[in-house]
Amino acid sequence: MTKTAARPLTRDPEKKSRMILKAARKEFAKSGYDGARVDKIAATSKLSKGLIYHHFQSKDFLFQAVLEQLYEELSEENKALYLEDFEPETGVQRLIEHTFDYFVKNPEFIVLVNTENLLKAQHLKKSDLVGKTFEPLRASLEGLLLKGAEQGVFRSNVNSTELYISIVGLGYFYLSNMHTLGVVFETSLTSPDAISARKAHITELVMGYLRNTSGN
Amino acid sequence: MTKTAARPLTRDPEKKSRMILKAARKEFAKSGYDGARVDKIAATSKLSKGLIYHHFQSKDFLFQAVLEQLYEELSEENKALYLEDFEPETGVQRLIEHTFDYFVKNPEFIVLVNTENLLKAQHLKKSDLVGKTFEPLRASLEGLLLKGAEQGVFRSNVNSTELYISIVGLGYFYLSNMHTLGVVFETSLTSPDAISARKAHITELVMGYLRNTSGN
Amino acid sequence: MTKTAARPLTRDPEKKSRMILKAARKEFAKSGYDGARVDKIAATSKLSKGLIYHHFQSKDFLFQAVLEQLYEELSEENKALYLEDFEPETGVQRLIEHTFDYFVKNPEFIVLVNTENLLKAQHLKKSDLVGKTFEPLRASLEGLLLKGAEQGVFRSNVNSTELYISIVGLGYFYLSNMHTLGVVFETSLTSPDAISARKAHITELVMGYLRNTSGN
Amino acid sequence: MTKTAARPLTRDPEKKSRMILKAARKEFAKSGYDGARVDKIAATSKLSKGLIYHHFQSKDFLFQAVLEQLYEELSEENKALYLEDFEPETGVQRLIEHTFDYFVKNPEFIVLVNTENLLKAQHLKKSDLVGKTFEPLRASLEGLLLKGAEQGVFRSNVNSTELYISIVGLGYFYLSNMHTLGVVFETSLTSPDAISARKAHITELVMGYLRNTSGN
DNA sequence: AATGAATGAGTTTTCATTCAT
DNA sequence: TATGAATGAAAACTCATTCAT
Incomplete structure (x- = not known):
C-alpha cells in the first residue's frame, strides 16, 4: 500500500x-x-x-508553462487526424477544415501565440517540451501531396511546409485580425455566417490551387 | 525675405x-x-x-495617433498602385507582390496591428481618421477579377473581399508568426531566401487558384 | 486729449x-x-x-487677490446697513437677518474663507487691503447694545465682539457644514424651508437672549 | 503560555x-x-x-477611514455624557461645555470636517459606518428641553435639532475660523483667556435664551 | 500685454516579487 | 505547501511655473 x-x-x-x-x-x-x-x-x-x-x-515561467500546455493540446489534437488513412483530396480538405475549426473553437490559442510572437518567441525558445509540433502533420500533408500528384489529381512540386503555413495562416490571420479588419472593411467578420464563408473560401482557394494540374 | x-x-x-x-x-x-x-x-x-x-x-491617445499615422501611410502607398491600369493577371500579381513587400519593408506595421488586435481595436474604433482604408484596393481588385473572368483567364464568382484578406493574410501571418513558426518547424524563416520563397509561394497559390478556370 | x-x-x-x-x-x-x-x-x-x-x-497671489476682493465686497455691503439709524431691537434683528442672507446669497464666501482658515489665514495676513473688516459693524452693534440696555429692552454687559461672532457663526456654521450635518442628522438642510427655519431660529435665539433682562 | x-x-x-x-x-x-x-x-x-x-x-478610501474613525470616537465620547441623569439646566450646560471642550481638545476634528465639507461630504456619504452620530445626543437634549419646559425653567417649543446645531456651531465656528477672524478683528482669539471667555459667552447665550420664559 | 509650448519635480498608483508566519 | 502582508522600483500622469515668440 x-x-x-x-x-x-x-x-x-x-x-x-x-x-x-x-x-x-x-x-x-x-x-x-x-x-x-x-x-x-x-x-x-x-x-x-x-x-x-x-x-x-516567475511570471515568465508561468507564461512558458501556459504555452507548453497550449502546444501540447494542439499536438494531441493533431494526432487524432489520421490524415494518412484518407485519399489525397479528402485528406487535405480534412486538414484545412480541422485547422480552421480548431482556431474557432480555441480563440485563446491565437491571442497567446500572437503575444508570444510580440515577445519574439522567447519563452518557446527556452522550452524543452515544445518541439516540432507541426512536423507530423507536415509529413502527412507531404504524403498526401505526393500521392495526389501521382494520381494526377494534384499539381506536383508543391512545398508542403509553405502550403501548411498557408493553410494555417488563411484562417489564423482572419480570426486574429478580425477587430482591425472589421474597422477598415466596415463589416462584421465575427458572425457565424461570415466565419462559415471564410472557411469555404479557404477550402476553395487551396483546393482550387492544388487541383489546377496545368501548373505542372 | x-x-x-x-x-x-x-x-x-x-x-x-x-x-x-x-x-x-x-x-x-x-x-x-x-x-x-x-x-x-x-x-x-x-x-x-x-x-x-x-x-x-494620454498613452491611449498617443497610441491612437500612431495607428492613425500608420494607416494613413498605408493608404497613401496603396493609392500609388494604379491597379486599374493593368491587365488582370499583371494587376493581381502586382497587388500580391506589393502587399508582401510592404510588410517586409515595414515590420512595425505588423507588430502594431497585432497589438491593436490584442486590444480588440479599441483605439481604431475611436478614430475618426481611420476609415475604409482597404476599400479602394478591394474595388480595384474586384475590377480586375471581373475583367479576368470576362477574358476567360480567371475563374468567376470570386469574392473580392475574401480574396484580398487572403492575399494580405498569406504574407502577414508568415511575417507576424515567424518567431513561433521558427520554433515549431525548427527552420529559420527569416533569411532573405526564405522570404523570397514565401513570396513566390503566395503568388503561385493565388494565381494558380484564379487561373484554374475549371472552377467555373 | x-x-x-x-x-x-x-x-x-x-x-x-x-x-x-x-x-x-x-x-x-x-x-x-x-x-x-x-x-x-x-x-x-x-x-x-x-x-x-x-x-x-503666482497661484498664491491670485488667491490673495480673490480674498481681498471678497472681503472688499463684504465691507461695501456692510456699509449699506446703516444700523445706527435704527432702534436697538430692529437694528440687531436687521444685522442678524442681513448676515444670514448674505451667506445664503454668496455661497462662495464660506468656502473661500474656510479654505483660507485651513491655510491658517496666511494670505490674509500678508494682505494690506484686508483690515478690520468687521470693525464698523461691531461698533454699530455695540452702540445698539448700549442703547438697548439703557432703554431696558436688552440685557446689559454683553460683549459686542463675542455676540457678533455668534451672529455670524450661527448661520455660517449651518451653511458651511450642511453636507456633513446632512449625513449625521439624516435630513436635508438645503431646502428653502430648512433655510428659513434656520434663519428664524437664529433670530429667536439671539433676540431671546438679549431681551432676557433678568440676566442683568 | x-x-x-x-x-x-x-x-x-x-x-x-x-x-x-x-x-x-x-x-x-x-x-x-x-x-x-x-x-x-x-x-x-x-x-x-x-x-x-x-x-x-486609495487616498480617497484612506480619508474615508480617517473620517469614520473620527466620528466613531466622537460617538463614543458622547455616549459617556449621560445627559438623561441630570436636571434640565445642569444637563444642557453640561452639553454646551462638553461640546466646546471636545473641539478644543480635538483640533483635528474641525479641520477634517471642514475638509470633508469642502468635498461636499462625498466620503461620508459613501460610508456605511457613519450614521446618525448625533441622534442620541439630540434625543437627550430634547428630553431635557421638555422636562425644563414642564418645570417652568425653560421656554417651550424649542426645536432640539436647531438648538443642537447652534450649540455646536457657536464653538465650532469660533475655533474653525480663528485665523481669519483674528485678522479681521485684529485680536488674538487663540489665548486660553480668549477661549475661556468664548465658552462663557456661549453658555450665557444659550442658557439666557432658554431661561427667558417670556418667550412662551 | 499676451500666448501656449515646454519643463521638471512631484503625485498617486501599480505590480512583480519576497518574506514572515 | 500555503497565505497574504510587505516592499521598492517604476509606472502613468499632473501641475505650477517659465520662457520663447
Missing part, C-alpha cells in the same frame, strides 16, 4: 497547479503578457500569489 | 509632435501597448514627458 | 484682470486652494496661463 | 493599519485632502506606500 496511491489529498498540489495554469491562460489571453496581472490570476484561481510563485517561480 | 521663412524656429511644436510620434511608434512596436514606456518615448525623442502629455493627453 | 481716456481699448488689461479674478474665485470656491487648477482658471476665463502669471505672479 | 500570546509579532497588520490611520489623520488635518501627500503619510508611519494601498486601496 503506497503513500501516493492512497488518500485523496486535501492538499493537492497538482490540482492547484492546474487551477493556476487555467486562470493564467485566461488572464494572458485576455490581456497579453505585459497586461496580465499576477494578482488577477491569484484572484481568479482563488489561490494565493505566494502559491503561484511557489509552483512557477 | 520674410521673418517666418528665415530663422530656424527654436519652438516648433509640430516638429516636436512628429518626433514624439516617431519615438512612440518605435517603442510601441518594440514592446506592445502595455510593455511600452512613456518614459522611454520621452528619452528617445529627447523631449519631456510633460510635452508628450501636452500634445497627446 | 489724453491717451488713457480716449479709445475703448481692445487690449484691456484691467478687464482681463477682472475676468481672471472671476474665474479664479469660482475655481478656488469649487476645489479649495490645493484642489484648484491654474489651467482650469485659464480655460474658464478664456485667457492664457501666461497672462494669469503676468497679472498675478 | 500559548504561542500567540507570547512572541511580539513582527507582522501585525492591524497595528500597522492603525499606524497608517494615525499618520493619515495628522497629514489630512495639516494639509486638507488635496494638500495631503501619501508620501508624507508613508514617511510619518515609517511604512511603505505600497502597504498603505494594500490596506486602504
Whole structure:
C-alpha cells in the first residue's frame, strides 16, 4: 500500500497547479503578457500569489508553462487526424477544415501565440517540451501531396511546409485580425455566417490551387 | 525675405509632435501597448514627458495617433498602385507582390496591428481618421477579377473581399508568426531566401487558384 | 486729449484682470486652494496661463487677490446697513437677518474663507487691503447694545465682539457644514424651508437672549 | 503560555493599519485632502506606500477611514455624557461645555470636517459606518428641553435639532475660523483667556435664551 | 500685454516579487 | 505547501511655473 496511491489529498498540489495554469491562460489571453496581472490570476484561481510563485517561480515561467500546455493540446489534437488513412483530396480538405475549426473553437490559442510572437518567441525558445509540433502533420500533408500528384489529381512540386503555413495562416490571420479588419472593411467578420464563408473560401482557394494540374 | 521663412524656429511644436510620434511608434512596436514606456518615448525623442502629455493627453491617445499615422501611410502607398491600369493577371500579381513587400519593408506595421488586435481595436474604433482604408484596393481588385473572368483567364464568382484578406493574410501571418513558426518547424524563416520563397509561394497559390478556370 | 481716456481699448488689461479674478474665485470656491487648477482658471476665463502669471505672479497671489476682493465686497455691503439709524431691537434683528442672507446669497464666501482658515489665514495676513473688516459693524452693534440696555429692552454687559461672532457663526456654521450635518442628522438642510427655519431660529435665539433682562 | 500570546509579532497588520490611520489623520488635518501627500503619510508611519494601498486601496478610501474613525470616537465620547441623569439646566450646560471642550481638545476634528465639507461630504456619504452620530445626543437634549419646559425653567417649543446645531456651531465656528477672524478683528482669539471667555459667552447665550420664559 | 509650448519635480498608483508566519 | 502582508522600483500622469515668440 503506497503513500501516493492512497488518500485523496486535501492538499493537492497538482490540482492547484492546474487551477493556476487555467486562470493564467485566461488572464494572458485576455490581456497579453505585459497586461496580465499576477494578482488577477491569484484572484481568479482563488489561490494565493505566494502559491503561484511557489509552483512557477516567475511570471515568465508561468507564461512558458501556459504555452507548453497550449502546444501540447494542439499536438494531441493533431494526432487524432489520421490524415494518412484518407485519399489525397479528402485528406487535405480534412486538414484545412480541422485547422480552421480548431482556431474557432480555441480563440485563446491565437491571442497567446500572437503575444508570444510580440515577445519574439522567447519563452518557446527556452522550452524543452515544445518541439516540432507541426512536423507530423507536415509529413502527412507531404504524403498526401505526393500521392495526389501521382494520381494526377494534384499539381506536383508543391512545398508542403509553405502550403501548411498557408493553410494555417488563411484562417489564423482572419480570426486574429478580425477587430482591425472589421474597422477598415466596415463589416462584421465575427458572425457565424461570415466565419462559415471564410472557411469555404479557404477550402476553395487551396483546393482550387492544388487541383489546377496545368501548373505542372 | 520674410521673418517666418528665415530663422530656424527654436519652438516648433509640430516638429516636436512628429518626433514624439516617431519615438512612440518605435517603442510601441518594440514592446506592445502595455510593455511600452512613456518614459522611454520621452528619452528617445529627447523631449519631456510633460510635452508628450501636452500634445497627446494620454498613452491611449498617443497610441491612437500612431495607428492613425500608420494607416494613413498605408493608404497613401496603396493609392500609388494604379491597379486599374493593368491587365488582370499583371494587376493581381502586382497587388500580391506589393502587399508582401510592404510588410517586409515595414515590420512595425505588423507588430502594431497585432497589438491593436490584442486590444480588440479599441483605439481604431475611436478614430475618426481611420476609415475604409482597404476599400479602394478591394474595388480595384474586384475590377480586375471581373475583367479576368470576362477574358476567360480567371475563374468567376470570386469574392473580392475574401480574396484580398487572403492575399494580405498569406504574407502577414508568415511575417507576424515567424518567431513561433521558427520554433515549431525548427527552420529559420527569416533569411532573405526564405522570404523570397514565401513570396513566390503566395503568388503561385493565388494565381494558380484564379487561373484554374475549371472552377467555373 | 489724453491717451488713457480716449479709445475703448481692445487690449484691456484691467478687464482681463477682472475676468481672471472671476474665474479664479469660482475655481478656488469649487476645489479649495490645493484642489484648484491654474489651467482650469485659464480655460474658464478664456485667457492664457501666461497672462494669469503676468497679472498675478503666482497661484498664491491670485488667491490673495480673490480674498481681498471678497472681503472688499463684504465691507461695501456692510456699509449699506446703516444700523445706527435704527432702534436697538430692529437694528440687531436687521444685522442678524442681513448676515444670514448674505451667506445664503454668496455661497462662495464660506468656502473661500474656510479654505483660507485651513491655510491658517496666511494670505490674509500678508494682505494690506484686508483690515478690520468687521470693525464698523461691531461698533454699530455695540452702540445698539448700549442703547438697548439703557432703554431696558436688552440685557446689559454683553460683549459686542463675542455676540457678533455668534451672529455670524450661527448661520455660517449651518451653511458651511450642511453636507456633513446632512449625513449625521439624516435630513436635508438645503431646502428653502430648512433655510428659513434656520434663519428664524437664529433670530429667536439671539433676540431671546438679549431681551432676557433678568440676566442683568 | 500559548504561542500567540507570547512572541511580539513582527507582522501585525492591524497595528500597522492603525499606524497608517494615525499618520493619515495628522497629514489630512495639516494639509486638507488635496494638500495631503501619501508620501508624507508613508514617511510619518515609517511604512511603505505600497502597504498603505494594500490596506486602504486609495487616498480617497484612506480619508474615508480617517473620517469614520473620527466620528466613531466622537460617538463614543458622547455616549459617556449621560445627559438623561441630570436636571434640565445642569444637563444642557453640561452639553454646551462638553461640546466646546471636545473641539478644543480635538483640533483635528474641525479641520477634517471642514475638509470633508469642502468635498461636499462625498466620503461620508459613501460610508456605511457613519450614521446618525448625533441622534442620541439630540434625543437627550430634547428630553431635557421638555422636562425644563414642564418645570417652568425653560421656554417651550424649542426645536432640539436647531438648538443642537447652534450649540455646536457657536464653538465650532469660533475655533474653525480663528485665523481669519483674528485678522479681521485684529485680536488674538487663540489665548486660553480668549477661549475661556468664548465658552462663557456661549453658555450665557444659550442658557439666557432658554431661561427667558417670556418667550412662551 | 499676451500666448501656449515646454519643463521638471512631484503625485498617486501599480505590480512583480519576497518574506514572515 | 500555503497565505497574504510587505516592499521598492517604476509606472502613468499632473501641475505650477517659465520662457520663447
